[in-house]
Amino acid sequence: MSEIYDIAIIGGGINGCGIARDAAGRGLDVYLCEKGDLGGATSCASTKLLHGGLRYLEHYEFKLVREALQERERLWAIAPHFVRPLRFVLPYMPGMRPKWQLRLGLFIYDHIGGRVRLPGTTKVRLSGQALGEGLAASLKTGFEYSDCWVEDNRLVVMNAKAASDLGAVIETHTAMTAAKRDGDSWSVTVSRGGRQRPIRARTLVNATGPWANDIVSRTAGRPARGKVRLVQGSHIVVPKLYAHDRCFIFQNSDGRIFFTIPYEGDYTLVGTTDRDFDGDIDRFSATGEEKAYLCNAVSRCFDKRLTTDDIVWSYSGVRPLYDDGASAAQKATRDYVIEVDEEGGLGLVSIFGGKITTYRRLAETVMDKLAPLLPQDKAKAAAERAGWTGEVALPGGDFEIDAFDDRLGALRARYAFVPVDQLRRLFTYYGTRVPLVLGNAKSLADLGRAFGAGLTEAEVDYLVREEWAQSAGDIVFRRSKLGLKMHSEDIAALDRFLEGKRQSLAG
Numbered sequence: 001m002s003e004i005y006d007i008a009i010i011g012g013g014i015n016g017c018g019i020a021r022d023a024a025g026r027g028l029d030v031y032l033c034e035k036g037d038l039g040g041a042t043s044c045a046s047t048k049l050l051h052g053g054l055r056y057l058e059h060y061e062f063k064l065v066r067e068a069l070q071e072r073e074r075l076w077a078i079a080p081h082f083v084r085p086l087r088f089v090l091p092y093m094p095g096m097r098p099k100w101q102l103r104l105g106l107f108i109y110d111h112i113g114g115r116v117r118l119p120g121t122t123k124v125r126l127s128g129q130a131l132g133e134g135l136a137a138s139l140k141t142g143f144e145y146s147d148c149w150v151e152d153n154r155l156v157v158m159n160a161k162a163a164s165d166l167g168a169v170i171e172t173h174t175a176m177t178a179a180k181r182d183g184d185s186w187s188v189t190v191s192r193g194g195r196q197r198p199i200r201a202r203t204l205v206n207a208t209g210p211w212a213n214d215i216v217s218r219t220a221g222r223p224a225r226g227k228v229r230l231v232q233g234s235h236i237v238v239p240k241l242y243a244h245d246r247c248f249i250f251q252n253s254d255g256r257i258f259f260t261i262p263y264e265g266d267y268t269l270v271g272t273t274d275r276d277f278d279g280d281i282d283r284f285s286a287t288g289e290e291k292a293y294l295c296n297a298v299s300r301c302f303d304k305r306l307t308t309d310d311i312v313w314s315y316s317g318v319r320p321l322y323d324d325g326a327s328a329a330q331k332a333t334r335d336y337v338i339e340v341d342e343e344g345g346l347g348l349v350s351i352f353g354g355k356i357t358t359y360r361r362l363a364e365t366v367m368d369k370l371a372p373l374l375p376q377d378k379a380k381a382a383a384e385r386a387g388w389t390g391e392v393a394l395p396g397g398d399f400e401i402d403a404f405d406d407r408l409g410a411l412r413a414r415y416a417f418v419p420v421d422q423l424r425r426l427f428t429y430y431g432t433r434v435p436l437v438l439g440n441a442k443s444l445a446d447l448g449r450a451f452g453a454g455l456t457e458a459e460v461d462y463l464v465r466e467e468w469a470q471s472a473g474d475i476v477f478r479r480s481k482l483g484l485k486m487h488s489e490d491i492a493a494l495d496r497f498l499e500g501k502r503q504s505l506a507g
Contacts, residue, residue, distance in 0.1 A: 003200070004201065006023070006030065006201070006202050006203065007019075007020075007028055007029070008030075008031045008186060008201035008205070009030065009032040009205040010176045010204070010208055010215060011205075011206070011207035011208040012033070012038045012039065012040075012160065012172060014039065014043040014152070014155060014156045014159070014359045015351055016205070017038065017039075017160040017163065018359040018360055018363040020159070020160065021162045021163040021363070022360075022363040022364060022366075022367055022388075022389050023363075023370075023382070024163045024167055024168040025162075025163075025385060025388050025389065025392070026381065026385040026386075026388070027381050028378060030168035031168070031169045032160070032163070032171070033171045033174040034174065035175035037468070037470070037473075037474050037478060038157050038170075038172055038478075039152065039155075039156030039478060040474075040478060041209060041317065042209045042318060042319055042320065043209075043356065044156070044315075044317070045233065045235070045315050047259060047261070047269070047272050048152050048261070049086075049147055050071065050072045050075055050076070050150045050356070051068065051069075051072065051357060052065040052066070052069035052072070052109060052113055053065055054109055054249070057108055058105075061335060062108075062112065063335070064335045065112065065113070067358055067361055068113070068355065068358050069109070069114070069115065070113050071357050071358055071360060071361060072113070072118065072147065072148045072357065073115070073116055073148075074390045075148070075155075075360070076401060077393075077401060078389075078390065078391075078392065078394050079150075079154075079155065079158065079394045079431075080404060080431075081396050081399075082151035082158075082429065082431075085118055085147075086246075087145070087146060088144065088248070088259075089131065089246050089247070090102060090249050091135070091139040091141070091142035092140075092141050093138070093251050096251040102143055103143070106145050109121070109145060121144065123144075124142050124143065124144045125141055126141060126142055127139070130244060131244060131246060134242050134303050135303070136301055136302060136303060137303075149261075150356070151428070152356060153479060154479070155394075158396065158397075159359075159394065161395045161466065161467065162395055165395070171190070173192060173193070173470065175192075176190055179204060179219045182200075185200050185201060185202050186200065186203070188204065202347060202373065202374060203347040203348075204347060204349070205370075206219070206349065209318075209319075210318045210319075211281065212352055213228050216339075216350050220341050228320045228321070228323065228352055228353075229276070229320075229322065229323035230277040230278070230318050231274055231277060231318070231321050232273065232276075232284065232316060232317070233271065233316065233317055234286035234287070234290040234291070234294070234314060235270060235271030235314065235316070236269075236270050236286065236294050236295070237264075237268070237312045238268055238311055239267060239312065240263075240266055240267055241260060241268045241302060245262055247261045247262065258270065258272065258294065260301075265421075266485075267312060273286075273293060275290070285316050286316040295310070312484065320353065320354075321353050322335065335353055335354070336353040336354035336355075336365075337351075337352045338350070338351060338352075338362075338365055338369050339351075340369050349366055349370060349373075351366065360389050364387070364389070367382065367386070396429075396430050396431025396434075397431050399431070407427065408423070408424060408427050411426075411427055415434075417441075417443050418444070421454070425454065429480065439458065441458065447459075449497070451490050452482075452490035453476075453485040453490075454482070455475070455482050455494070457497075460475060460494070460498070463475055464498070464501070467479060471495060471498060472492075475494065476491055
């Protein structure tokens with residue numbers, strides 16, 4: 001462990017973990033603390049999309065859309081196990097945006113982001129076609145275009161894993177309780193399990209999302225110059241609405257859009273809402289009003305009448321958007337703003353806003369901002385490694401995009417006893433690291449206790465050992481979504497198993 005870190009990062013969401021990976025790969029000494037689980041707040045409550053944001057074109061956010069579109073294929077290339085292309089259908093809806101406007105938006109979308117592998121936009125017929133299965137009769141035609149899907153918590157954790165492999169110290173369930181400038185460095189107090197200890201760092205990065213303003217006031221002793229606009233976005237999961245693999249993007253009567261996305265085989269993910277949030281950011285969930293809003297929106301677009309009784313699961317996140325003064329939550333910018341405090345050599349960098357698609361570019365911007373605050377030799381060496389994160393695979397993603405099926409086939413040959421669907425899930429989550437999960441097992445019995453939905457003791461042990469998982473929730477609702485298919489008794493049994501392991505280690 002370094003006597004003094006170059007960078008201490010507060011917050012283990014996608015931005016904090018992305019910065020940790022980038023900085024560690026440039027040879028800097030990095031420390032990151034997260035008061036809960038990695039990606040346990042906003043980052044695991046996304047719509048799971050890597051996209052430019054078609055609707056942002058209406059707000060003239062061309063720079064943001066272009067940067068995000070460029071990142072789609074770059075992230076697909078470095079994480080081909082848990083990033084995959086998706087085709088989206090945008091139906092023409094009478095009385096909504098005219099066809100010419102949809103065509104123009106999609107033409108821009110196809111051409112400003114340097115699209116290479118993803119197919120472009122085509123016009124599609126919906127009525128009388130399998131693609132229009134279950135849709136309202138008024139939806140007869142539309143347009144099909146490309147974006148990407150991402151297992152969002154896998155993206156967070158694999159950035160943290162990459163950072164750790166490069167020497168970064170990653171501590172979860174560890175809160176920053178105090179920080180002050182002490183000479184030429186920061187003295188930061190962190191607390192875990194009621195035990196406090198100090199660390200020292202040359203610079204401090206505030207990547208706490210919804211808590212960013214609070215961290216600025218506690219560390220810099222003044223209000224943040226940038227303002228966070230807290231916007232709650234909720235999603236619902238329902239039994240699947242159609243059989244095909246396309247996603248829909250619908251226009252709603254209030255000017256918003258929402259998605260229906262095939263999810264975990266048997267379900268459809270519906271979201272998201274956009275509402276200003278003014279409650280307790282440590283305690284919130286999808287409201288009854290939001291659930292009803294999404295159900296009603298689906299019911300207007302499909303023949304099936306969806307009610308809140310159909311909801312299998314829901315989740316919600318509070319997005320820390322930069323407050324640009326937009327009148328409506330859905331119009332607030334998704335771009336990021338980096339605030340640097342250099343007065344008196346303070347060395348505090350705070351992040352406001354951003355979206356999961358552009359986390360890697362955000363990390364590069366933060367590294368540029370940090371350069372003047374680092375020793376000259378380290379800053380120079382770090383600058384020479386700029387851009388590396390877009391070229392090196394994330395853990396488990398060290399194979400070509402087109403080789404997914406071949407790699408999966410090789411695993412099936414080695415682990416023929418594992419059911420095909422279970423092995424596909426494992427490869428999607430862990431990629432080339434699957435042998436670290438399954439080891440030399442020759443039968444399902446060799447994988448230890450079965451907890452349900454294909455989750456085995458071997459996988460649980462791997463997640464605890466390699467990926468900072470501590471609770472059943474960490475495993476079945478963040479590292480995976482197996483909780484959707486597990487009984488509550490199985491999840492409780494998993495928690496008891498993990499508690500037993502902790503007590504055994506403590507003893």
